[in-house]
Amino acid sequence: MDEHLDSFIVYLTMNRGLSKNTIESYSRDISSLAAFLDKRGISDPAAVSEPDIAAFFDHLRKKKLSPRSVARNIVSLKQFFRFLLTENVITEDPLRNTVSPKPAKTLPHTLSLDEVERLLREPEKGNSNEALRDRAMLEVLYATGVRVSELISLELNRINLDHGYVITLGKGSKERIVPIGDAAIRKVRDYLSDSRPKLLRGRNSEYLFVTSRTASKMSRQRFWRMIKDYALSAGIHSHITPHVLRHSFATHLLERGADLRAIQAMLGHSDISTTQIYTYVEKERLKRIHEKSHPRA
The missing domain is CATH 1.10.443.10 (Intergrase catalytic core)
Structure with a gap:
């Protein structure tokens, strides 16, 4: 998984013009999934299934991650697996049926x-x-x-x-x-x-x-x-x-x-x-x- 993550980061840096902080967030989210899958004996992205992805998001919710953080993880992983699909590393996207939740509208805190x-x-x-x-x-x-x-x-x-x-x-x-x-x-x-x-x-x-x-x-x-x-x-x-x-x-x-x-x-x-x-x-x-x-x- 690591080599594919490295290729993805290079792609983001060279082609997407994203900020360093955004790229670091993508990297953390994907590394978190890789560590979770490793415990399940999965290292090949082609072997990742929809149930594996569902189990990962259940794992995040049990860790008390905020809905906004979970939504960010979904975005990161969707981008990663779409990249793998275009690179012919995988033949099916395990997040194809995963819907990104709309974050609740929270008013920004301000000072007087x-x-x-x-x-x-x-x-x-x-x-x-x-x-x-x-x-x-x-x-x-x-x-x-x-x-x-x-x-x-x-x-x-x-x-x-x-x-x-x-x-x-x-x-x-x-x-x-x-x-x-x-x-x-x-x-x-x-x-x-x-x-x-x-x-x-x-x-x-x-x-x-x-x-x-x-x-x-x-x-x-x-x-x-x-x-x-x-x-x-x-x-x-x-x-x-x-x-x-x-x-x-x-x-x-x-x-x-x-x-x-x-x-x-x-x-x-x-x-x-x-x-x-x-x-x-x-x-x-x-x-x-x-x-x-x-x-x-």
Whole structure:
């Protein structure tokens, strides 16, 4: 199975233009199936049957995987076995009758404006080069709504502070231009003039945001820990991830009358239906205001 997985990963990398994170997810899901089948004495993809696949998904559900994670596994395996079919490795697709469930519509969690302000101010309680960098990173994240992978991979030559925009590389290696506001521009200028040279200590880096240890970009895991630590010290106890700031960016724009198509373009959504989830967030907010304020609600 491993050699076929390797061929599939090469195919995805060369032909599909998927992001590194997406390809890693595909690899994990297929490796999980391979390990499960190995315990059943199956190593040849041609020997995998529909009952084997059904047993694997039962196994995932017993492990308490969320419906969304199970649905992602179905997508990964469907793509893998379709690839094997086109490569004549198998003659029948064992997932041909497997239906991908529609994930339940869950509203994205967002921060209030007050919580965002408290989070953005929190790094300034420190007086270090890292604190200046962290403030600039949080400001850019909220100002642009970019994904965390796009933020940490942002290159120095892809931000234009004079004209106020960043050029980011999103999913599928799609490039987009996103405006960046004055507050973020000021913090990035402060970081570039004072903090970044001290973090680099004479070394060079193509990345905008660097660490002193590697003189390269910060890892996703480190940024996740950083934002959680700042939220906790700012007294924000609700669930928070870098993606929550992305959700907050979109929701706060919509609350102030931004066009949904403009938000779609800034977020890099290929389908407007993905962006429309934020309209439900706004409707729920208005409903709560009505219930709280209207005398006959």
